[in-house]
Amino acid sequence: FDYIVDFASSSNCTKGVASVVGNALEALDTVASQALTRGDFDIVGRAFMTMSMLRSETANRGVWLRDETNLSKEGAMDNDDRKIEESMKESIAGLQTPELSVEAITSIASIRNSLLAPQNGFSNAGTTVEKCRDFLEKAASAMTERCVSGNAVARKHPPSLTRRTSPVPMGATVTASAPARIDLAGGWSDTPPISYEYGGAVACLAVLVDGKRPLRAQSRMVKGGSGIKLRTESRNLSDEALVSSAEVTIHSLGDMADFCNPMAECALLKCALIQLGLVPVDSISADDGSSIQPYLKAFCQTDMEDIGLEITSVSLLPTGSGMGSSSILGGCILAAIAKCVGINLSGMEDKPTEEVDINDSASLIYAVLMLEQLLTTGGGWQDNIGGLVGGLKLGSSDAHVLPLQTKVQRVKLPPSLIEELNQRLSLSFSGKPRLAKNILQNVLRRWAGRSSEITDTVGSLVNGASDAISCVKAGDLDGLGQVVNQYWQLKIAMAGVDSGVEPDFVHSLLNLLSSKGAIVGGTLCGAGGGGFLAMLASKGKTSRDIETIVENCVLNGDKLGLSSFSWHSCTVSEEGLVIDVVEP
Numbered sequence: 139f140d141y142i143v144d145f146a147s148s149s150n151c152t153k154g155v156a157s158v159v160g161n162a163l164e165a166l167d168t169v170a171s172q173a174l175t176r177g178d179f180d181i182v183g184r185a186f187m188t189m190s191m192l193r194s195e196t197a198n199r200g201v202w203l204r205d206e207t208n209l210s211k212e213g214a215m216d217n218d219d220r221k222i223e224e225s226m227k228e229s230i231a232g233l234q235t236p237e238l239s240v241e242a243i244t245s246i247a248s249i250r251n252s253l254l255a256p257q258n259g260f261s262n263a264g265t266t267v268e269k270c271r272d273f274l275e276k277a278a279s280a281m282t283e284r285c286v287s288g289n290a291v292a293r294k295h296p297p298s299l300t301r302r303t304s305p306v307p308m309g310a311t312v313t314a315s316a317p318a319r320i321d322l323a324g325g326w327s328d329t330p331p332i333s334y335e336y337g338g339a340v341a342c343l344a345v346l347v348d349g350k351r352p353l354r355a356q357s358r359m360v361k362g363g364s365g366i367k368l369r370t371e372s373r374n375l376s377d378e379a380l381v382s383s384a385e386v387t388i389h390s391l392g393d394m395a396d397f398c399n400p401m402a403e404c405a406l407l408k409c410a411l412i413q414l415g416l417v418p419v420d421s422i423s424a425d426d427g428s429s430i431q432p433y434l435k436a437f438c439q440t441d442m443e444d445i446g447l448e449i450t451s452v453s454l455l456p457t458g459s460g461m462g463s464s465s466i467l468g469g470c471i472l473a474a475i476a477k478c479v480g481i482n483l484s485g486m487e488d489k490p491t492e493e494v495d496i497n498d499s500a501s502l503i504y505a506v507l508m509l510e511q512l513l514t515t516g517g518g519w520q521d522n523i524g525g526l527v528g529g530l531k532l533g534s535s536d537a538h539v540l541p542l543q544t545k546v547q548r549v550k551l552p553p554s555l556i557e558e559l560n561q562r563l564s565l566s567f568s569g570k571p572r573l574a575k576n577i578l579q580n581v582l583r584r585w586a587g588r589s590s591e592i593t594d595t596v597g598s599l600v601n602g603a604s605d606a607i608s609c610v611k612a613g614d615l616d617g618l619g620q621v622v623n624q625y626w627q628l629k630i631a632m633a634g635v636d637s638g639v640e641p642d643f644v645h646s647l648l649n650l651l652s653s654k655g656a657i658v659g660g661t662l663c664g665a666g667g668g669g670f671l672a673m674l675a676s677k678g679k680t681s682r683d684i685e686t687i688v689e690n691c692v693l694n695g696d697k698l699g700l701s702s703f704s705w706h707s708c709t710v711s712e713e714g715l716v717i718d719v720v721e722p
Contacts, residue, residue, distance in 0.1 A: 169185045180538075187274070305440075321524065322343060333542060347707070371452045372453055391421065406468055431443070462521030468510065483501060532604070562615060577665045605621050622661050640662070651687060
């Protein structure tokens with residue numbers, strides 16, 4: 139790869155460069171086809187990512203598209219913008235079908251060549267490069283989906299439907315709630331494909347924010363209704379006043395069709411219903427007006443014609459919190475619905491055992507992973523583990539084991555250590571939502587390049603998770619702070635210094651507090667770029683001491699731009715997911 143890129147940047151013969159790049163792409167097609175035949179979907183995905191990087195890197199180094207693709211037109215499609223767009227969607231959908239054949243690789247190559255051909259229907263070379271890169275990355279994502287799930291996600295009725303129990307009484311309200319999570323070390327190593335190509339390990343802590351479990355969902359069956367009423371609510375953390383809401387009523391199969399668009403209203407709720415087996419994905423189309431009622435009756439285990447289902451999700455955390463809210467909320471939604479209609483998912487009752495089994499295809503945490511694949515947001519496993527399982531955990535996944543297998547080990551914390559953590563933990567919202575998707579794209583592209591810097595960084599992330607657990611077991615919170623500090627620097631390295639992962643005002647705050655000896659460690663939660671900032675106060679100091687330093691800085695002119703920070707209590711939650719049923 140490096141040879142081809144260097145050759146492209148140094149050679150004056152564009153025709154020769156085009157030949158080399160074209161041959162490289164054809165070689166990658168062969169690698170992908172052979173890997174697909176063997177069922178090595180991880181290698182297929184890496185081949186797609188390498189194609190994307192090769193196309194982007196050679197374009198950035200001055201390889202002109204027309205020269206490059208004159209040598210690789212065979213198999214290219216007609217250069218019609220609309221046709222190419224339609225074919226791109228069809229080919230990605232083809233990669234998600236249970237019966238996957240080598241022809242799918244041929245289709246990807248044909249579309250790629252069309253995007254690189256002269257007069258490709260797009261306005262300029264930059265647009266073409268971006269289209270081609272995004273298309274190949276979507277193809278790689280489809281392979282990641284298979285590596286996580288073992289096959290296409292929820293294309294048939296999932297195994298959870300075979301484990302039915304009695305539903306709750308008609309009109310009873312099921313509420314599932316969970317704490318947020320703070321990642322202490324190892325984040326990014328849980329993100330596919332890193333988690334199964336290298337192996338991952340994350341140390342994370344379930345926490346209450348301002349004494350509250352900030353994520354919850356409710357579900358109930360109602361007599362005399364019809365359809366499925368979905369509602370999402372965002373509320374203030376302080377007084378729980380409604381900030382915003384969205385409502386959708388499902389009457390037909392077509393009403394479910396936008397489930398895979400993360401920006402669609404109530405998309406997370408729709409994906410939860412699909413994952414739990416309300417209706418197979420393959421039977422959903424936008425123009426299908428078939429009534430949802432027959433499916434709903436079977437789902438709710440009733441013969442009543444006038445049955446309705448109501449589902450509401452509530453988040454008290456601001457958008458882009460970085461505290462795992464989307465994944466944890468997905469777990470709450472799944473648990474509330476499953477309990478309501480009588481689906482038995484293991485892990486719906488958080489038990490304080492050391493080992494947590496989550497790899498059963500009918501487990502709650504596995505269902506959350508599948509839900510995120512349906513939603514097309516991907517993501518790693520640490521978020522749902524962090525909040526759905528209480529206390530301190532070490533999560534891990536082994537390299538080269540497919541489908542993805544994850545283990546969770548809970549760490550028992552003595553009451554005295556919990557009390558010290560509660561005094562020294564400090565949590566502040568930066569006032570800026572984190573932009574995880576853009577940072578995620580950067581990380582996955584950098585990982586695909588496999589530079590020594592990135593592989594070494596991932597190795598340090600994985601080792602850091604075990605170091606964090608060792609420090610806590612030894613009661614060494616100062617040592618934990620040092621691990622957290624190193625973790626934050628590793629996050630920056632993963633995304634790239636210029637990625638925006640560390641806003642200037644966050645950098646200034648951490649430097650200020652460190653210089654005054656107020657903290658021993660700090661990190662933006664999750665991907666970074668904004669959201670909540672978690673810090674560990676120095677021994678003998680508390681979160682209030684940290685707030686006082688910042689307040690004084692703001693009062694004295696706020697030259698560091700710290701006025702946007704808001705402060706919140708943060709305490710260890712030994713309980714993870716909790717389900718309550720209130721009968722009418």
